[in-house]
Structures are given as C-alpha cells and as structure tokens.
Amino acid sequence: MSTVLRVGVVGAGAMGADHVRTLTTAVPGVAVTEVYDRDTERATQVAQGAGGSVATSAEDLIGSDQVDAVVIASPDSTHADLAVACIAAGKPALCEKPLAVTAQDALRVVEAEVALGRRLVQVGFMRRYDPGYAHLKATVASGALGEVRVVHNVHRNASSTTSATGPGIVTGSMIHELDTVAWLLDDEVVGIRIESPVRDGLPDPQLATLEMAGGALATVEVFVNAGYGYDVRCEVVGTAGTAALAPAPSVSTRIAGVDGVAVASDFVAHFADAYRIELTAWARAASAGAVDGPTTWDGYRANVVAEAGVAALVGGARQPVLSASRPALYAVGAR
Amino acid sequence: MSTVLRVGVVGAGAMGADHVRTLTTAVPGVAVTEVYDRDTERATQVAQGAGGSVATSAEDLIGSDQVDAVVIASPDSTHADLAVACIAAGKPALCEKPLAVTAQDALRVVEAEVALGRRLVQVGFMRRYDPGYAHLKATVASGALGEVRVVHNVHRNASSTTSATGPGIVTGSMIHELDTVAWLLDDEVVGIRIESPVRDGLPDPQLATLEMAGGALATVEVFVNAGYGYDVRCEVVGTAGTAALAPAPSVSTRIAGVDGVAVASDFVAHFADAYRIELTAWARAASAGAVDGPTTWDGYRANVVAEAGVAALVGGARQPVLSASRPALYAVGAR
Amino acid sequence: MSTVLRVGVVGAGAMGADHVRTLTTAVPGVAVTEVYDRDTERATQVAQGAGGSVATSAEDLIGSDQVDAVVIASPDSTHADLAVACIAAGKPALCEKPLAVTAQDALRVVEAEVALGRRLVQVGFMRRYDPGYAHLKATVASGALGEVRVVHNVHRNASSTTSATGPGIVTGSMIHELDTVAWLLDDEVVGIRIESPVRDGLPDPQLATLEMAGGALATVEVFVNAGYGYDVRCEVVGTAGTAALAPAPSVSTRIAGVDGVAVASDFVAHFADAYRIELTAWARAASAGAVDGPTTWDGYRANVVAEAGVAALVGGARQPVLSASRPALYAVGAR
Amino acid sequence: MSTVLRVGVVGAGAMGADHVRTLTTAVPGVAVTEVYDRDTERATQVAQGAGGSVATSAEDLIGSDQVDAVVIASPDSTHADLAVACIAAGKPALCEKPLAVTAQDALRVVEAEVALGRRLVQVGFMRRYDPGYAHLKATVASGALGEVRVVHNVHRNASSTTSATGPGIVTGSMIHELDTVAWLLDDEVVGIRIESPVRDGLPDPQLATLEMAGGALATVEVFVNAGYGYDVRCEVVGTAGTAALAPAPSVSTRIAGVDGVAVASDFVAHFADAYRIELTAWARAASAGAVDGPTTWDGYRANVVAEAGVAALVGGARQPVLSASRPALYAVGAR
Ligand SMILES: [Mg+2]
Ligand SMILES: [Mg+2]
Ligand SMILES: [Mg+2]
Ligand SMILES: [Mg+2]
Incomplete structure (x- = not known):
C-alpha cells in the first residue's frame, strides 16, 4: 500500500486554509500534519480541522521529521526565504505566487536549486x-x-x-x-x-x-x-x-x-478545479521526491516581466525585459 | 419603372396596424390605399399614418378599384368569408392565421380557389x-x-x-x-x-x-x-x-x-424580420397577380390538426387527423 | 490521523476499472485492496495498478478482513445478490445502476436493509x-x-x-x-x-x-x-x-x-467529475460506517418505473407505476 | 400617395451592385433610375436589373433631372470629387467609406457643405x-x-x-x-x-x-x-x-x-441588415431633402485618425491626432 505524504502548510490565511481544505477532502495520499501561522489561533483552527498539529515557527515546520513536503502560503514577502529553506532541507515545496517580491529575490531561489542540482519548488501558477x-x-x-x-x-x-x-x-x-x-x-x-x-x-x-x-x-x-x-x-x-x-x-x-x-x-470558486488538480499533481510528484509543473525559473521570469511592467506603467513607455540566462536545470524538456 | 401595388388592409387592431407600419416603412413597391375596421376611429388613425383612406366596409374595400391586393387582419371569425370574397374578386390576399375558425370553413376557402382554378390567398404563417x-x-x-x-x-x-x-x-x-x-x-x-x-x-x-x-x-x-x-x-x-x-x-x-x-x-419583436420578409415576398408575388408561400390548403390542414388536438386535449386520448384529400391545385411542386 | 478505507471492487470491466482509477488517483482516504472479476487476467491488471490483490470470488472479497467497503461494478444480473451479500456482511457498498434487473429483485435488496434496520447500499446514480x-x-x-x-x-x-x-x-x-x-x-x-x-x-x-x-x-x-x-x-x-x-x-x-x-x-468523459464526487462522498460516508446518496429504495423505484416503461413501449399505451409502499427507513429526511 | 425618390448610383462593382439590389428589393419609396460605371457592360447589367438606364458619365448622372439623390460606390479615389459635385448640385448623397483617400480631400467635402450652409452627404459607415x-x-x-x-x-x-x-x-x-x-x-x-x-x-x-x-x-x-x-x-x-x-x-x-x-x-452577408436599414434611413431623409446619419465631418475625422494610424504603423510610435476644428454645422445635436 502507498505511504501517505505528510504535508506542512505555512500560512493559514484564506489561501492556506483553502489549500488545507482541498488537501484533506480532495487529494489522495496526503495528510496535513503541521500548520504554522503568525496568528496562532488561526493556525490552531486550520490544523485541528485537518487532524494536524501547530508548528512553533515556519523554520521548525520545514525541519520537522513529521513533514515530508511543504506548502508555502504565507505573505508574499516571506516566500523567497521559505523556498530557500525548503531547498536547504531537501523537501519538495509548493510556493504560492509570486515566488518573490523582487526578481532579484526570485533569482536567489533559482540559484539555490541550481546549487543543489535539482528542482524542489513548484510555483503556484494554478491556471x-x-x-x-x-x-x-x-x-x-x-x-x-x-x-x-x-x-x-x-x-x-x-x-x-x-x-x-x-x-x-x-x-x-x-x-x-x-x-x-x-x-x-x-x-x-x-x-x-x-x-x-x-x-x-x-x-x-x-x-x-x-x-x-x-x-x-x-x-x-x-x-x-x-x-x-x-x-x-x-x-x-x-x-x-x-x-x-x-x-x-x-x-x-x-x-x-x-x-x-x-x-x-x-477566483477561488472559478479555479477550484485548478487548485485541486494542482495540489494532486504536486503531491504525486512530491511523494516521489520530485517536482513537476511551474518552476522557480518560471516564477523568476514572471517577476522580471512584472518589474518591467511596473516601470512601463510608471514611465509610460515600452520596456524591454532584461533577464538572467536560463540555467540548464530549467532547459525546455528538462522537466 | 415598376408600378405600385395598392394594398387594402381589413382590420386595424394590433396586427393590422403593425402590418401597415411594415408595409409603409419597409416594403418596396406598395402603397396602403384603404383601411377598414369596425372601429372607425382606429381605421382613420391607421389610414392617415399610411396616406390611405378609410373604407366603409370590408366588402367595399375588397371591391374597390383603388385596391389591387388585400391584407386580412380582422377577427378570426371573419377570415374565411373575407378570403372567399377576395377570391371572388380575383384579388391576391394575405390572410392572417388561422385561415378559419373551423376546418370546415377553411375547406370552403380551399374549394373557392379550386373552383377558380388558381390560388390567390396566402396564409400568414410568418415563421x-x-x-x-x-x-x-x-x-x-x-x-x-x-x-x-x-x-x-x-x-x-x-x-x-x-x-x-x-x-x-x-x-x-x-x-x-x-x-x-x-x-x-x-x-x-x-x-x-x-x-x-x-x-x-x-x-x-x-x-x-x-x-x-x-x-x-x-x-x-x-x-x-x-x-x-x-x-x-x-x-x-x-x-x-x-x-x-x-x-x-x-x-x-x-x-x-x-x-x-x-x-x-x-412575438412582434421576435418575428419582426419574419413579418417584413413575409409581406415583401407576398407583395412581390401579388404585383404579378400570383401568390406564393403558405396556401389555403396549409391553412386548412392546420385547422384539421388543431381540431384533432382540441379533441385530444379534452378527451385525453390520441386522435387521428381526418382530412379531405389534397386537390391537385396544391400538389407538392405546384407552387 | 485518519485511517484509510479499504475498498474491494467486484468487476474489472470498463466501469470497474474506471472506478479503481478514480479511487486511486482522485479520492482521498481510500485504498483499493482487493479486486475480483470472472476474467482473472483483467482482475490482475486492475489490481496491480492499484496496489491491491486479486480475490478468488466475489463472496470472498465481500467477506475479506482486508475489505471495509465494496464497489459493485459487475454485470447487472449479479447486482442484487451481491448487494444483499454486502448487507449480510454489514459492509457499505456502492452498487452500479441498475440495482437489479427486475423490480422484484431490487425489492429483495430493500427488504434486506429493512430487516437489518439500516442502510448500507448506495446506488450509482452518479448524475x-x-x-x-x-x-x-x-x-x-x-x-x-x-x-x-x-x-x-x-x-x-x-x-x-x-x-x-x-x-x-x-x-x-x-x-x-x-x-x-x-x-x-x-x-x-x-x-x-x-x-x-x-x-x-x-x-x-x-x-x-x-x-x-x-x-x-x-x-x-x-x-x-x-x-x-x-x-x-x-x-x-x-x-x-x-x-x-x-x-x-x-x-x-x-x-x-x-x-x-x-x-x-x-458518458465517462462527460460525467468524470460526477464519478469522482460520487466516489469521494461515498467513501467519506463509508469511512463512518454509513451511506449517503441514492438509496436502494431509489434503485427499486427506478426499476419499477422502467418496467412500466417497457410495458408502455411494447403495448403502446400509458402504464401506471405500481409500487410497494415506501418503508420508514427511506422516509424523506431519514438520510 | 408618397412620391418615389429617384436614385442614381455611381459605381456598379460589388458594393454598388449590392446597393442597387437592396434598393430595388428591400427599400420602400425609391427607384434606381440611372447607373454609371466606367465598365459600361457592368453598368448596363445592373441598370437593367433595376429598371433604370445607363448614364454616360458620373457628372451627367449627378446633373440628371431623372435623379433626385445619389449613391457613390465608385473607386475610393473618386469619392471626394463626386461628393463635392453632389453638394454643388444640391442633391443628397450616400458616399461609401472612405469619404476621401486623404484627410485633406475629405476636408474639401466638409468645406463645400459648410459653404453651402447645410449637410447633403452621408458617409457609408453602415455599422x-x-x-x-x-x-x-x-x-x-x-x-x-x-x-x-x-x-x-x-x-x-x-x-x-x-x-x-x-x-x-x-x-x-x-x-x-x-x-x-x-x-x-x-x-x-x-x-x-x-x-x-x-x-x-x-x-x-x-x-x-x-x-x-x-x-x-x-x-x-x-x-x-x-x-x-x-x-x-x-x-x-x-x-x-x-x-x-x-x-x-x-x-x-x-x-x-x-x-x-x-x-x-x-461582410456583405454579416451586415446585410445594416445596409438595408442604412439605405432605408438615407432614402427617407433624402426624400425630405435632408441627410441623416454619419456626416462628412465623421468621414473627415476617420481619415485624420487613419492617417495618424498609418504614421504610427510605419514609425512604430504613438501618434497624436491633429485635426481641423469642428464647424458649427456639425455641432453635436445639430443633426
Ligand atoms: Mg495561484
Ligand atoms: Mg402570423
Ligand atoms: Mg452510473
Ligand atoms: Mg460601408
């Protein structure tokens, strides 16, 4: 019989709570074992509904021996550091979009994977x-x-x-x-x-x-x-x-x-199926220690284009998109 | 240059008034020259809008030398007799549905055409x-x-x-x-x-x-x-x-x-185009002394089926449709 | 953490195989532990894909201590007896439609539940x-x-x-x-x-x-x-x-x-979501030892109406639907 | 009875022939009396179908005492001069789009109307x-x-x-x-x-x-x-x-x-109703010696914007739209 993937969820706001609900009611082969949120009451409520426990910090959750894989649904500003921590811990992660607040921060996540030599983080482009x-x-x-x-x-x-x-x-x-x-x-x-x-x-x-x-x-x-x-x-x-x-x-x-x-x-109602399929595919890959789907490179690229877009919006003119070179780890067909 | 078809309209209620409006604003080659209605005020109003005059009776209108063709939009109970009168006068007519109140009356109209040897009346199945x-x-x-x-x-x-x-x-x-x-x-x-x-x-x-x-x-x-x-x-x-x-x-x-x-x-809004196209096709045929479109036989058949339908509704059982034989004048392909 | 519902599946044809595929890839909290089919090769293939074993007979599967709940997707003629066997074994079942080939056989299933005093069988009206x-x-x-x-x-x-x-x-x-x-x-x-x-x-x-x-x-x-x-x-x-x-x-x-x-x-493509949601709801209820959704009474009623329909088709006339009385176990609101 | 508006059509190509067909089969109160085209055979064919005669030149047609109003459907490069000729002759015209090949030429038409003190030309923006x-x-x-x-x-x-x-x-x-x-x-x-x-x-x-x-x-x-x-x-x-x-x-x-x-x-099939309604509205207004609908100013504006658009397409940059001032004759609400 297949073993169960033990998932820790960082962030128990609307998105995190919805992911927990989907994981426990619609995704096979997973159990939500730990939840962390700065708001402990919120974390407790979400954890109890899923039969999991409350972690004392995001770092503890990522390092916990009760957690095989991590969903990052905390505030945007924390995404990049948490993604890097998951990579350091060798644990597959699903990081909500955006991967980072700045393209530079997103590139740090990419570089962490490149240094490790394999991909561990999927970005939540559920569409x-x-x-x-x-x-x-x-x-x-x-x-x-x-x-x-x-x-x-x-x-x-x-x-x-x-x-x-x-x-x-x-x-x-x-x-x-x-x-x-x-x-x-x-x-x-x-x-x-x-x-x-x-x-x-x-x-x-x-x-x-x-x-x-x-x-x-x-x-x-x-x-x-x-x-x-x-x-x-x-x-x-x-x-x-x-x-x-x-x-x-x-x-x-x-x-x-x-x-x-x-x-x-x-969007939660509109894309409910997309979230379910996303989490199911992610969990299946994570159970095999791999990741599938949108990469950190995709997340970085989106950040780079968005930064050019903001400059275009503010300045009024067309902006070129200036980007780092695509590492071999993210070569087309490499997935 | 083409001559104008002079149309007399019997009945100035909602349907008749709408036909006059369509004839004067959207059908080429026609003029509404006479209008009759039991309500003289209504007839006057509709006639004036079309630049026509008010007839003193439906029979006068049908016999008038200012009328080349007739639209019958009066109460249903008058349809059959007026259609027969048009046939007697040798004038093309468009008779609103139903052709008659009973199948037997509708058959009288069919028989008048058969006796004449040609078709003059189109039934207003505008669909x-x-x-x-x-x-x-x-x-x-x-x-x-x-x-x-x-x-x-x-x-x-x-x-x-x-x-x-x-x-x-x-x-x-x-x-x-x-x-x-x-x-x-x-x-x-x-x-x-x-x-x-x-x-x-x-x-x-x-x-x-x-x-x-x-x-x-x-x-x-x-x-x-x-x-x-x-x-x-x-x-x-x-x-x-x-x-x-x-x-x-x-x-x-x-x-x-x-x-x-x-x-x-x-239905007037829904089928406005149908009415316009129906009247245009009828007027074109009538200008050539002919009729086109749904025949009195079609009108008779609809009456026969409707009578069977009423019997079915009242009696609760399936009813066969018993009909006279189709005269050669209405043979398929005879139009 | 929640325990896993161990499901046995009788019938490894198109419908049975699709249910196994859905149970293993899209329904949380279940494992397909045993599969039975008269065609052993087919049973083996389906069982292996799900990580389960092959049962030697439908009766063995129903009685197995590795099976908590049963999906009946075998030929229609076997449905009623297998449903009765599940009731006898006290195990929740999902029985594909029709519940039985005849209304009389369907009534036997209803009566087995009534004798037991509770409902155990859900009929597969997935719509x-x-x-x-x-x-x-x-x-x-x-x-x-x-x-x-x-x-x-x-x-x-x-x-x-x-x-x-x-x-x-x-x-x-x-x-x-x-x-x-x-x-x-x-x-x-x-x-x-x-x-x-x-x-x-x-x-x-x-x-x-x-x-x-x-x-x-x-x-x-x-x-x-x-x-x-x-x-x-x-x-x-x-x-x-x-x-x-x-x-x-x-x-x-x-x-x-x-x-x-x-x-x-x-219909498999058209109703894929319906099957997934049906199986998810059934498994959730079965994990609590209960059933939800369409009852054997619903299955019996469909059989009764279908028999009247066949008589109507053959005889040409309207047929009344003659049915046993609804037992209290199936009273509206009893679910 | 209403008099008939005698329409001359300049240009018997696809658009002109279609306008003649619409005028003769679907627009009340008009007769196509003259047709001109550089290709005399084409003009003859279209004129005969409408019961009109062939004019020897566009100028003759515009000046003819058999023509009350003019449809201009000749090549684009002739539009402006023909429109000016209609204004000089005091005859209402419907000029196919574009009003002119250049904004400067379109402005000449506007100025001719302004000099006359009233509007006579409708531009064929049939949408x-x-x-x-x-x-x-x-x-x-x-x-x-x-x-x-x-x-x-x-x-x-x-x-x-x-x-x-x-x-x-x-x-x-x-x-x-x-x-x-x-x-x-x-x-x-x-x-x-x-x-x-x-x-x-x-x-x-x-x-x-x-x-x-x-x-x-x-x-x-x-x-x-x-x-x-x-x-x-x-x-x-x-x-x-x-x-x-x-x-x-x-x-x-x-x-x-x-x-x-x-x-x-x-577009002819797609906008058949639009052309019929356009021609009907134009003929109704023309019968009263007036014009309605899109003005020469609208035609000029479209030319001005199109010229800016061409510059933008060629040059790659955003172009401002530089235009003459709107004459009082075309003030909003002046129609
Ligand atoms: Mg997302
Ligand atoms: Mg009608
Ligand atoms: Mg079914
Ligand atoms: Mg146009």
Whole structure:
C-alpha cells in the first residue's frame, strides 16, 4: 500500500486554509500534519480541522521529521526565504505566487536549486492546471490554429481592497497572465507596455501589450474593480483559426426577461478545479521526491516581466525585459 | 419603372396596424390605399399614418378599384368569408392565421380557389419567412442531419389574456407549430395527443405529441403564461445530427454577477424580420397577380390538426387527423 | 490521523476499472485492496495498478478482513445478490445502476436493509453528483422558477452496441432520467408512456412522457444512435422561469467557418467529475460506517418505473407505476 | 400617395451592385433610375436589373433631372470629387467609406457643405445601422455600464486580396472601428498606436490602441487574413459592467462531435441588415431633402485618425491626432 505524504502548510490565511481544505477532502495520499501561522489561533483552527498539529515557527515546520513536503502560503514577502529553506532541507515545496517580491529575490531561489542540482519548488501558477487553459494549450500545440499571432487576455475582479496600487495590480494580478501567455506559447516575453485610462487615482483597468521572443503579441486587460464579478478570458489567434476559453457555467436560467448564466464571484470558486488538480499533481510528484509543473525559473521570469511592467506603467513607455540566462536545470524538456 | 401595388388592409387592431407600419416603412413597391375596421376611429388613425383612406366596409374595400391586393387582419371569425370574397374578386390576399375558425370553413376557402382554378390567398404563417426557420429548413433539406426522427418545439409567452381557454391555446398558439413541423419536414401530421400538467383551471402549459405520416414524431410545449418572456425554440433531430434555432440576441451584458442576454417580450419583436420578409415576398408575388408561400390548403390542414388536438386535449386520448384529400391545385411542386 | 478505507471492487470491466482509477488517483482516504472479476487476467491488471490483490470470488472479497467497503461494478444480473451479500456482511457498498434487473429483485435488496434496520447500499446514480445537476436541483429548490410544470430531458449516445434492444434502452439508459426527474422534483413517477418513430427494427430514439405524483409532466428523449456524440440536456420549466443544464465545454474554436465547441464522445468523459464526487462522498460516508446518496429504495423505484416503461413501449399505451409502499427507513429526511 | 425618390448610383462593382439590389428589393419609396460605371457592360447589367438606364458619365448622372439623390460606390479615389459635385448640385448623397483617400480631400467635402450652409452627404459607415451596434450604443447611453473605460474591437476577414498593404488595412478596414468607437462613446480619438506581430511582409494582424479625448482606451485587432471567416466583435467595458456584440447565428448544429454555428464568410452577408436599414434611413431623409446619419465631418475625422494610424504603423510610435476644428454645422445635436 502507498505511504501517505505528510504535508506542512505555512500560512493559514484564506489561501492556506483553502489549500488545507482541498488537501484533506480532495487529494489522495496526503495528510496535513503541521500548520504554522503568525496568528496562532488561526493556525490552531486550520490544523485541528485537518487532524494536524501547530508548528512553533515556519523554520521548525520545514525541519520537522513529521513533514515530508511543504506548502508555502504565507505573505508574499516571506516566500523567497521559505523556498530557500525548503531547498536547504531537501523537501519538495509548493510556493504560492509570486515566488518573490523582487526578481532579484526570485533569482536567489533559482540559484539555490541550481546549487543543489535539482528542482524542489513548484510555483503556484494554478491556471496551468485549469482544464480550460490545459485544453487551450493542447489546441495551440495541435497546430490546428496555424501560427499564433496574437493572444487576448481579460482578467477582472469585482472589486479590490482599498490598499490596491498600480504596481500591486501588476505584481499581484497581471502576473498570472505574464506566466500564462509564455506557457501557452512556449515562448518568452521580451517587451512590455502598460497604460491605463485612469490617470488620476488608481490606474485600473490596465491594458498591457506583451511582445514575445517569437514575434507574437499579447494584449492583457486587468480590471480589479470591474464591478460585475470575477471573469477570466483568453483567446489565441492563429493564422488558421482561433481558440478561446469558453465560460463554463453549469446552469442557465431564463427568468424575468433575461437568458443568463451566473458569473463567479471570486477566483477561488472559478479555479477550484485548478487548485485541486494542482495540489494532486504536486503531491504525486512530491511523494516521489520530485517536482513537476511551474518552476522557480518560471516564477523568476514572471517577476522580471512584472518589474518591467511596473516601470512601463510608471514611465509610460515600452520596456524591454532584461533577464538572467536560463540555467540548464530549467532547459525546455528538462522537466 | 415598376408600378405600385395598392394594398387594402381589413382590420386595424394590433396586427393590422403593425402590418401597415411594415408595409409603409419597409416594403418596396406598395402603397396602403384603404383601411377598414369596425372601429372607425382606429381605421382613420391607421389610414392617415399610411396616406390611405378609410373604407366603409370590408366588402367595399375588397371591391374597390383603388385596391389591387388585400391584407386580412380582422377577427378570426371573419377570415374565411373575407378570403372567399377576395377570391371572388380575383384579388391576391394575405390572410392572417388561422385561415378559419373551423376546418370546415377553411375547406370552403380551399374549394373557392379550386373552383377558380388558381390560388390567390396566402396564409400568414410568418415563421416560414423567419431567417432562423428558413435556415433550419435548408439544413434539414441538405441531408446533413440524416433522416429526421424527432422535432422538439417550445413556444412560450410571458402571459396570456384572461380569456384564454384550453382549446384557444391550441387554435391560437400551437397552430404555428402544427404548420411549422409539417413544412419543415415536407410531411403531414396524422395523429396528435395533447396533455397538460394542470388539470384544474386553464390547461397551460400543454404538451403535444405529433405523429407524422413519414414516421417522425414531434413534441410541442406551448406555455402561454411562462412568465419570463416570449421564447420560441425548435430542434430537429436526425440520424446524423441535430439542428436548432439559435437564440439571436444582438448584445450580451455582464452586470451584477450575470452574463446574460435579453429575451424578447413578444412575438412582434421576435418575428419582426419574419413579418417584413413575409409581406415583401407576398407583395412581390401579388404585383404579378400570383401568390406564393403558405396556401389555403396549409391553412386548412392546420385547422384539421388543431381540431384533432382540441379533441385530444379534452378527451385525453390520441386522435387521428381526418382530412379531405389534397386537390391537385396544391400538389407538392405546384407552387 | 485518519485511517484509510479499504475498498474491494467486484468487476474489472470498463466501469470497474474506471472506478479503481478514480479511487486511486482522485479520492482521498481510500485504498483499493482487493479486486475480483470472472476474467482473472483483467482482475490482475486492475489490481496491480492499484496496489491491491486479486480475490478468488466475489463472496470472498465481500467477506475479506482486508475489505471495509465494496464497489459493485459487475454485470447487472449479479447486482442484487451481491448487494444483499454486502448487507449480510454489514459492509457499505456502492452498487452500479441498475440495482437489479427486475423490480422484484431490487425489492429483495430493500427488504434486506429493512430487516437489518439500516442502510448500507448506495446506488450509482452518479448524475446526482454532477455539478450541473446539483446546481439545477438547487435552483429548483430555491423557488426561483415558481412551481415546476414540465421537465424536458435529452439523453443521446453516438452509437449503441449491436445487441441493443428496445427494453434494454429503457432499463440501461433511460433509467438515469427515471431517477433524475424524481430526484430533481422530490416527487415520484406515477405514470409513463413511451413511443418511438421507428416501428421496424430497434425502437430508437424513444420518447417518454412521465407523469409525476405532484402533477408535473416530464418528456424524455433517449437516442442511443444519435451519431454526433454524447449529449445530456435537462430543462426545468416553472411558472416563473426555466433553468437548464448549460453545456460546459472548456474551449471554443473558430476554424474553417465554424464557431464551435466539442461534444463529449462518451458518458465517462462527460460525467468524470460526477464519478469522482460520487466516489469521494461515498467513501467519506463509508469511512463512518454509513451511506449517503441514492438509496436502494431509489434503485427499486427506478426499476419499477422502467418496467412500466417497457410495458408502455411494447403495448403502446400509458402504464401506471405500481409500487410497494415506501418503508420508514427511506422516509424523506431519514438520510 | 408618397412620391418615389429617384436614385442614381455611381459605381456598379460589388458594393454598388449590392446597393442597387437592396434598393430595388428591400427599400420602400425609391427607384434606381440611372447607373454609371466606367465598365459600361457592368453598368448596363445592373441598370437593367433595376429598371433604370445607363448614364454616360458620373457628372451627367449627378446633373440628371431623372435623379433626385445619389449613391457613390465608385473607386475610393473618386469619392471626394463626386461628393463635392453632389453638394454643388444640391442633391443628397450616400458616399461609401472612405469619404476621401486623404484627410485633406475629405476636408474639401466638409468645406463645400459648410459653404453651402447645410449637410447633403452621408458617409457609408453602415455599422451604425447594424442592430447589434445600435443596441450596444443604446446600452452604453443607458448608463447601465457605468463610466466606459475600455472598448475592445476585433475585425477579421478570411483572406485579403494580394494587393493588400499595411497602410491599406488601416484606411480600408480599421477605418470602420476608428469611426465606430468614437460614435459609440460620443467621443473623439486623440492618439493612436498600431503595431503588428509580423515585421517582414504584410503587417497583418494589426493591433491598435486608441486614446479618446475623454480618457477611455480602445484596442483594435484587424486581421484581414484570419483564415476561418468574417468576424466582428466589440465589447464595451465600464465601471459597472460590460456589454458585447453577441454573435447572432440563426441555427446551431450538432454534427460529428461538434456543437457549432456558422461564421459568416464576408461582410456583405454579416451586415446585410445594416445596409438595408442604412439605405432605408438615407432614402427617407433624402426624400425630405435632408441627410441623416454619419456626416462628412465623421468621414473627415476617420481619415485624420487613419492617417495618424498609418504614421504610427510605419514609425512604430504613438501618434497624436491633429485635426481641423469642428464647424458649427456639425455641432453635436445639430443633426
Ligand atoms: Mg495561484
Ligand atoms: Mg402570423
Ligand atoms: Mg452510473
Ligand atoms: Mg460601408
């Protein structure tokens, strides 16, 4: 019989608690054995629901002999150091996006893996596990669309927290598209421009144009105060046809003069399947001591493009994306 | 240059007034020269808007030397006699559905044409001119669906007048499907059953099953108090595939958590194009002294099937459709 | 830490193998410890993939001290006896539909549970776990549609095996709708009529009309040779509006003049989520020694309605549904 | 009875012939009395079909006492001079887009109207008459979307002629969006940027970003070799919701594993209703000696923005839109 993967979770906020819930109710072969959060009450509540115990620090959790693998869902500023600690401990980790707050910090994580000589950290770009995005990537890869020329992306939230900032929208929200487009096209972003129709106050929505190394262009609209709900759209335009995410509501109603479907209210509901599949794939790989999925290099690249995007947003001009060289550990086909 | 077809309109109620509006604003080559209605004020109002005059009686209008062709949009009980009068006067007519209140009366109109030796009256089954239904019929005729086995129909109104009756729903609303299914399949209804989930009070909705001479079956739901709006759906199921009317809203909105399109509130809005195309085709044929489109035989057949339907609704059992023989004047391909 | 539920699976055909695959890759807290199939090679292959062993007989598997709970996915004719054996052994079971080949046999299973005084067998009506159907039921229950008058169902397969028979289509395919409609409306089927446009050869498609105890009517089209793919549709029509399953493709493409989405090719792909959720819910309940979900009474009722349906199909007339009385063990709210 | 508007048509190519067909079969109150084309055979064929005669020159046609109003559908390079001639003759005209090849030439037409003191020329931006666009504009104007922040446009053709050029795509295709966005928002384009993923050979697709005077941004993808068909999409994004053109196919089919609708093959089929409504509205106004709809000022503005767009495409940088001042004759609300 298969042994159970013992998972420690750092961070018991909304994302961490949701991951624990998914791990315990929908992922086979895992047990959440330890939980850490600066807020001990929150950690206790989440740990009890999962049948695990509360760790006294993130470092203790990572070093614990009751923990085989780690989920990092703590505040963004702690991600890079915790990821490096997991690498030092030789334990597979799933680190929520972003991998780091700065590209330089993300590069430290990459370098830690390179020094170790193997990959241990998966970055939480869960969209790659969304059945819609996976189907879209397979359609692109099939060649049915011909050569890809353009990718159109829309990413909307009903409303943002009051602390939202222009740069924060890039690094917190648009970072998903910065990763997704590169992944969909097996290509890299080499230039970026971002502008907003709102010049006074929070620059929201933001419109970005991404230039890919292979020549394709991508548009991205991020609108964190779109009002009506959570909405993610993506259309790939090729020389032979187009393919788009199809909104997949389960029920349509006709009531009071409207033929309509509900729009999801948040990303957790919208991407629930993606999170489940992500955690299942990660746990399966981690049980074999490996990692799969988005790499720290992907996380670093997203940080680099986001930093160029912030500069573009602030300065108004197109920014080139300047990046370190891709280590052999992350060569295409190396996974 | 082409001469103008001078049209007289009998009946200035909602349907008649709408036909006058369409004839004067959207149909080339016609002028509405006379209007008659028992309510003289209403006739005057409609006539003035069209630049025509008010006739003193329906008979005067039909006999007038200012009238080349006639639109019959008066109460149902007058249709058959007025149609016979048009035939006697040798003038092309468009008679709103139903052609008559009873099959026996409808047969009188058929016999008048047979006696004359040519067809002059078109029955107002406007759905045959709806671009969606026309496309659906062309798809069936193309053979792309294989052999047709089933046709599913839905026909809903937001609400009915308080005077609605069970038989009235059959003869006033379901009569459209009784014609449409036969036309779509180039076939005839030979048996019918109708039942309702409501046994006390108005039997609404009604579910009918139609047996076609060629073997296919059709289901029809008519629901005149469906609440949410006006809705007409039709799906043809064949051995190689299916084809269905596609709701064709012009704009979709995403507001307040709903991704939706508006449902038309009534059949006039829903079938505005069908009415325009119907009147244009009728006027073109009438200008050449001919008729085209649904015949009095089609009108008679719809009455015969509706009478069997009423018997089925009241008696609870399947009813055969007993009909006169099709005169050579209405042979398939004779149009 | 939670203990693992040890599951034995009887039947290693397509359905059984798929359940084992789902249990091992997507359901937390379970291990497939034993597999039995008359075809030992098939059993061995499936058992090895799951890390379990091969049982020498279904009876041995049910009685094994390595098996806490049983999945019955063997041929239909064996279901009732195996379900009774599980009840005798006091072990929770998930029995694939149909519960039995005859209503009389299904009643034996019900009576075994009644004699024991508790429920142990869940019947595999997986549609109740499909997110679309679950959302549809919630919409009905919310009252947003007013009072339900009609339910329209469509159930199509691309093609059937050559051994398909008219009665077999009722008991093998339509049985899903016979359960689903009753469940959606919290009501019971009291009358049924089935007819087919095909009178010579296999009666396919079949059109059924179901009368519910509460007055509503339901239509069901089952077409096992629909040619184009697998398709399941359901629309609930109430006095205030309608709700329908929304086809939920993940990607739409525009290629070569067609804006389209793929239709699933089979029910395993279409209902993959439903099977996963069904097995997860069943395993969770079984770990606590209980059962949840569709009961043997539901299975018996589906058999009773199907038998009336077969009589209606063969005899041509509406058949009443004659049933044993509902034991207190299955009272609404008893779950 | 109303008199008939006698229309002369200059240009009997695809567009001119289609306008003549629409005028004679679908527009009330008009007769096509004269047709001119450099290709006399073509002019003869089109004139005969309409019951009109062939003019010996465009100038003769405009001056003819058999012509009350003029449709200009000749090559683009002739538009401005013909429009000026119509103004000089005091005859209402419908001039196909573009109003002129250069902004300077378009301004000559504007100035001719200003000198005359009234408007006589409508520019053929037929999208403003498309029911979808009209509904979209009404939705924006209703305030239901809040304040508009972004407009996304897509404009695709299956394939272009071999003589297509980068600037030609801007002035021939994108010019529709340059007008449409301004009209939808009652605003003006003040800046434009255009780039293409194709740097060698024909720059197609093109991605434009439009800056509106009121702050909103618009994206435009024009792809004249999109392969799969003709497709026009538009979504308006406001602070309270979004509204989009809904593709309005009349029939959907499910055949061979695909649930799909047909994509129109060309703009004539896609916008047939728009052309009919445009011509009907123009003829109605012309019968009263007036013009309605898109003005020469709108035509001039589109030319000005297109010229800035061509400069942006060639030079790679954002271009401001430098324009003459709006004459009082074209003041908002002056129509
Ligand atoms: Mg994530
Ligand atoms: Mg009608
Ligand atoms: Mg099942
Ligand atoms: Mg045009």
